[in-house]
Amino acid sequence: MITLRNANDRGHANFGWLDSYHTFSFGSYYDPAHMGFSHLRVINDDTVAPSAGFDTHGHRDMEIISLVTQxxxxxxxxxxxxxxxxxxxxxxxxxxxxxYHSEFNAKDDETLKFLQIWIQPNKQGGKPGYQQKAFGEDAGITPIITPTGEHGTLAIKQDMQLMQVILEKGQTETVNANSERRYYVHQIEGELTLNNGTTLRPGDGAMIQSEDTLTLQNDQEQRVKAILFDLV
Known part of the structure; x- marks a missing residue:
């Protein structure tokens, strides 16, 4: 079963310096039907004005992923x-x-765009940690985050994986899924077609359950970029 989460249905907050779209309930946006998906709690699509940003603030017991798109x-x-x-x-x-941390747009002449993603951990407390890595832009499916940090991936405190999906024109990738697990796709660039004919455009998401195969296809001229979560 594949359920589309349309970009236009997301929560929205605009503070001038920050323009943010929320896939799941966050801040003043509350929708009991969209509180998260498995341990995936937040996907915020943030646009930050030049030299602006988030002043120092605190977190605990959360795995926080950031991916800059501009x-x-x-x-x-x-x-x-x-x-x-x-x-x-x-x-x-x-x-x-x-x-405690702060995040600012490092440029005074360019808008910052990034995805902020929160994963609820399976281990509470412990020493805070920081990891950062470039994984390139090769076509195909590239593992980014795993529970063990195997093969040079970033290590997370949860039974989940994050993969980068890049498809060139006409390219198709097939994932052997586990029908007892859940998957989530967030679309970043281009148009991605899933195995049931669902098409994702930038900002769209797809909640996937009870599937044993995922087919990811690019039928358009533009390159596709997305991220794929493998969740319990």
Whole structure:
């Protein structure tokens, strides 16, 4: 079963410096039908004005993933990390028992766009952690995040995986799925067609359950980029 989460149906908040679309309930946006999906709790599609950003604030017991789609993030946290996250790189911050951080648009002449994703961990407390890595833009399905950090992936405190999907014109990829697990696709670029004919456009998502095969296809001229979550 594949259920479309249309981009136009997401929650929306505009504070001037921040324009944000919420796939799941977040902040002042509350929809009891969209509180998350498995351990996936937040996908916020954020646009941040030049030199603006999120002042220092705290998190605990949450795995927070960031993916920049335009510009650069300037990151600073309470455990000593001062980093910049450019377009295409993945950041995974494990809040653990507690961490404070700030995130700003590192550019004073360019808008920042990024996805902020929260995963509820299966282990509470512990030491906060920070990971950051570029995985390239090769066509196909690239593992990004796993529970063990195997094969150079980022390690997360949950039984889940995150994969990057890039398809060139006419390319199709097939995933051998587990019908007892759940999957979620978030579309970033281009148009992606799933195995039941559902087409995803930028900002759209798909909740997938009880499927043993996932077919991901690009029938258009433009390159496709999406992220695929494998969840319990």
């Amino acid at each position: 510009g650069r993030i300037a990151h600073k946290d309470s455990v000593g990390n001062i980093k910049e996250l450019p377009k295409g790189e993945y950041q995974l911050m494990s809040a653990g028992a507690g961490i």
